[in-house]
Amino acid sequence: MKSQNTPEFQSKVGVLETNLDEKKETGWVEKKDGTFEYKDTASTNNDSNSLSLGDPTKDMKGYM
Structure with a gap:
């Protein structure tokens, strides 16, 4: 986690x-x-909320 504490990463958290x-x-x-x-293309209604991040790929590091 310390290596991800960059201004770019922190701006995404913000x-x-x-x-x-x-x-x-x-x-x-x-x-x-x-x-x-x-x-930001989540499907949502009063009973559920679902955000698709896509299928994992080899170039994917992670998601938040």
């Missing part, structure tokens, strides 16, 4: 923190090359 009042899920997929892809 975006998620501003989304806490949203009615739908949002997130980031981080690639091994250090780039991030924003995900």
Whole structure:
């Protein structure tokens, strides 16, 4: 986790923190090359909330 404590990573966390009042899920997929892809296409209704991050790929480092 310490190696991920970069300004870029922290800015992505900041975006998620501003989304806490949203009615739908949002997130980031981080690639091994250090780039991030924003995900905000959650399907939502009164009973469920689902965000697809896509199928895992070899260049995917993680998601938040």
